Amino acid sequence: MLTLLHRGSATLCDGISRRGFLRIGALGLGSAAFNLAHLERVAAAQPAAQNHRAVIHVFLGGGPPHLDTWDPKPDAPKEIRGELGVIPTRLPGVQINECFPRLARLLDRCVILRSIVGATGHHSSFQCNTGWDHQSLANLGGRPSLGAAIARLHGPVDPSVPPFVGLAARTHHQPWSDPGTPGFLGKSFAPFQPDGPGLANMKLKDLTLDQLADRQRLRASFDGLKRDLDRSGALAAVDDMTARAFDVLTSSKLLDALDLSKEDPRIRERYGDGKPYKFQYDGAPTANEHLLMARRLVEAGVRCVTLSYGRWDSHGDNFNLVRDHGGKLDQALSALIEDLEQRGLLRDVAVVVWGEFGRTPRVNKDAGRDHWPQVNCGLIAGGRFQLGQVIGATNRLGEHAKERPVTFQEVVASLYQHLGVDPTQTTITDATGRPQYLVDAKPLPELG
Secondary structure (H helix, E strand, C coil): CCECCCCCCCECCCCCEHHHHHHHHHHHCCCCCCCHHHHHHHHHCCCCCCCCCEEEEEECCCCCCHHHCCCCCCCCCHHHHCCCCEEECCCCCCEEECCCHHHHCCHHHEEEEEEEECCCCCCCCHHHHHCCCCCCCHHHCCCCCHHHHHHHHHCCCCCCCCCEEECCCCCCCHHHHCCCCCHHHCHHHCCECCCCCCCCCCECCCCCHHHHCCHHHHHHHHHHHHHHHHHHCCCCCCCHHHHHHHHHHCCHHHHHHHCHHHCCHHHHHHHCCCCCCCCCCCCCCCCHHHHHHHHHHHHHCCCEEEEECCCCCCCCCHHHHHHHHHHHHHHHHHHHHHHHHHCCCCCCEEEEEECCCEECCCCCCCCCCCEECCCEEEEEEECCCCCCEEECEECCCCCCEEECCEEHHHHHHHHHHHCCCCCCCCEEECCCCCEEECCCCCCCHHHC
């Protein structure tokens, strides 16, 4: 599953191809993944924390229907409530869609947000990742995502593990698989993506994990490549810090976290695999194992993990889509919550689950629901929050927020607060030297 090196037509003396090393170097030298040399420099200046707070961001790309997930309207007319039923939950008087029976039993470990407003209407994860409109500071590179900002502010927990990882599988509609951009912070703070541009660079081909652990052999091969390229004039120099960053890339701790074959089979069974993938089209698969991988990554030291789950753009056949996606998400999300709790991590790890907007209260002629930016819903599990509550409410037909409108920025501000950052005081300097606040909102006071 993890690939690092492969053989090619032009090989060094030990049989490892120049192309393989160049592809690894692309990860170490910055552009599309994360700047390993930077991580080395930051990590050298601070000790690794024993316990750290983290966020797992589950993005439901396409816009999940709020009436068919966590804000059902059982008393509304059929053309509004649809064909799915509701079930009671652990919280007295609170009902959710019938596709989430496992989650219903765990709702005391969660917060439901039923009145999220201010969606821009774009089919993109950007607003969920940052809290901002995608046009904000676009001339400077855009606003950094929460993961990128935390990587900048806190750095790595462990020098061999990136602080920010994006697990989203590449989608045909690319904004749905955006793991969170670094914005004006630059590529040094982009997420490491083992299942994106970096996936093809991290597969073990013709090289065992035991061989990969042989640092001396790898370093000798790297030095051989450097000398070879220097002779050709293709590479002027590689500094010692970047060479040491290669050790980060080959860290067994990161590789082990990404290798689900090392997980207890009983736990893997609890999460499920989300297959067969249905209703995917141009979106993300219902990859349940990504939620398990996210738990393994935060356990290894990652501060923020993002992933895209399913394709919820249900203009037609909405109810069969929700039956499929909802049932699979119910299994994976409930397994994640129980897994974190059993490992004593639920208070330190906040899991946020939401999409870019809601869907029309009225069912269309194709048994679907269309885009509805007017209101959205979401769910937070765990974290340093007051759990077991519902925040906000929509009107009888689910058309707009009736009580306590909640903005995207308030949610993101609360996630920053959970991570130990005061969003009302903390700034990050942009490329012009001006300090920029992380968000323009305070955390939700209801979350404590």
